[in-house]
Amino acid sequence: MRKPIYLDHSATTPLREEVFQQMVQAGQLFGNPSSIHIFGREAKRIAEAAREKLARAVNAPESSIIFTSGGTEADNLAIIGAALGNADRGKHIIISCIEHHAVAESARYLETLGFRISRLPVDQHGIISLDDLQKALAPDTIIVSIMHASNEIGSVQPIAEIGKITKKRNIIFHTDAVQTLGKLPLDIQENNIDLLAASAHKLYGPKGIGCLCVRNGVRLQPLFWGGGQERGLRPGTENVAGIVGFGTAVELAVKDMTTVRLRLELLRDYFLSGLQRRIEGVVVNGHPYTRLPGHVHLSFAGLTGAELVKALDGVGIAVSAGAACTAGQIDYSPTLREIGLIPELARGSIRISMGRETGREAIDCLLDKLPTLVQSLRQKNAAGQ
Numbered sequence: 190m191r192k193p194i195y196l197d198h199s200a201t202t203p204l205r206e207e208v209f210q211q212m213v214q215a216g217q218l219f220g221n222p223s224s225i226h227i228f229g230r231e232a233k234r235i236a237e238a239a240r241e242k243l244a245r246a247v248n249a250p251e252s253s254i255i256f257t258s259g260g261t262e263a264d265n266l267a268i269i270g271a272a273l274g275n276a277d278r279g280k281h282i283i284i285s286c287i288e289h290h291a292v293a294e295s296a297r298y299l300e301t302l303g304f305r306i307s308r309l310p311v312d313q314h315g316i317i318s319l320d321d322l323q324k325a326l327a328p329d330t331i332i333v334s335i336m337h338a339s340n341e342i343g344s345v346q347p348i349a350e351i352g353k354i355t356k357k358r359n360i361i362f363h364t365d366a367v368q369t370l371g372k373l374p375l376d377i378q379e380n381n382i383d384l385l386a387a388s389a390h391k392l393y394g395p396k397g398i399g400c401l402c403v404r405n406g407v408r409l410q411p412l413f414w415g416g417g418q419e420r421g422l423r424p425g426t427e428n429v430a431g432i433v434g435f436g437t438a439v440e441l442a443v444k445d446m447t448t449v450r451l452r453l454e455l456l457r458d459y460f461l462s463g464l465q466r467r468i469e470g471v472v473v474n475g476h477p478y479t480r481l482p483g484h485v486h487l488s489f490a491g492l493t494g495a496e497l498v499k500a501l502d503g504v505g506i507a508v509s510a511g512a513a514c515t516a517g518q519i520d521y522s523p524t525l526r527e528i529g530l531i532p533e534l535a536r537g538s539i540r541i542s543m544g545r546e547t548g549r550e551a552i553d554c555l556l557d558k559l560p561t562l563v564q565s566l567r568q569k570n571a572a573g574q
């Protein structure tokens with residue numbers, strides 16, 4: 190039997206061999222980076238080299254990178270940390286209605302502490318309106334948090350324009366860039382980003398390590414209390430091997446970003462043109478071109494996303510029904526409601542996310558299997574009614 194095909198890169202990515210090798214080497218330098226002896230200094234040196242790589246990838250000073258346990262913690266530190274650190278200036282926060290749970294739930298928690306949250310709607314392509322943002326601004330707005338690209342539908346938000354608006358009003362701009370670091374160009378200076386969350390395992394690095402990039406001067410209250418590591422914003426002995434893996438992964442991703450991006454954009458076009466020739470009653474969601482490379486979100490009439498994911502899994506093709514963390518729940522994600530999909534189509538949604546190792550053969554195989562599976566599920570469902 191052929192090897193299973195992985196088309197779920199927005200959920201996580203395989204660890205690159207070069208990254209793993211660097212982590213194995215880092216594992217031998219076991220010292221505590223806070224120790225002043227040679228063992229500590231060696232560990233600190235490799236962690237700082239990785240910090241420099243991350244800083245360079247987003248055009249930020251090294252001192253702005255705060256390592257966390259992943260994207261979720263980085264988003265929590267951004268939203269809750271900035272809210273608590275700036276509560277004397279105001280209690281109003283603006284997010285979009287399609288944020289990842291890490292942002293949406295942090296905001297919900299802040300509501301229980303007395304903060305006001307405005308949730309901006311999106312258009313049918315999943316993009317916020319700058320007009321809505323302007324209108325939502327209040328005298329006591331302290332944070333605007335809009336994700337760079339949606340993990341679900343892949344749409345990319347106008348972060349440069351958002352950054353211009355927040356800068357003028359002296360409001361903190363946080364962006365969840367977990368899906369875009371290493372895939373699309375990212376420059377915190379150019380876009381006036383104050384806080385940026387990223388995670389290694391979405392860009393071929395290890396799980397359990399991420400970072401928050403904190404622009405100089407942004408007041409943050411830490412979520413954890415302990416030693417003074419990470420400028421006191423994230424105390425605890427550093428995950429040195431993870432940090433080294435993250436640094437290597439981001440450096441490699443940025444190096445071949447343009448090539449991979451162009452190739453995945455062509456592969457997506459190839460898939461969509463093949464799909465539309467073979468299957469009727471399918472809707473392509475998200476923005477047609479302002480989007481993540483190699484990311485496809487589809488809705489099929491007459492079936493559910495979960496049963497199509499199972500059927501594809503049965504023939505050795507791994508895709509996702511909506512966002513990974515909400516799959517398994519009967520209800521579909523709010524994002525799909527927000528972009529105006531009717532419930533039947535929202536329920537029949539799948540996400541196909543290609544990655545740097547995805548070849549044409551994988552897409553040919555998907556194009557070969559998908560029509561029969563869709564047809565038989567539709568027939569089965571129609572007969573059952």
Ligand SMILES: *Cc1c(COP(=O)(O)O)cnc(C)c1O
Pocket residue numbers: 199200258259260261262264289291336338339340365367368388389390391397398399
């Ligand atoms: C995966 C993801 C996260 C969470 O990152 P973890 O490192 O898995 O905690 C946050 N935001 C977005 C957009 C994601 O895709």
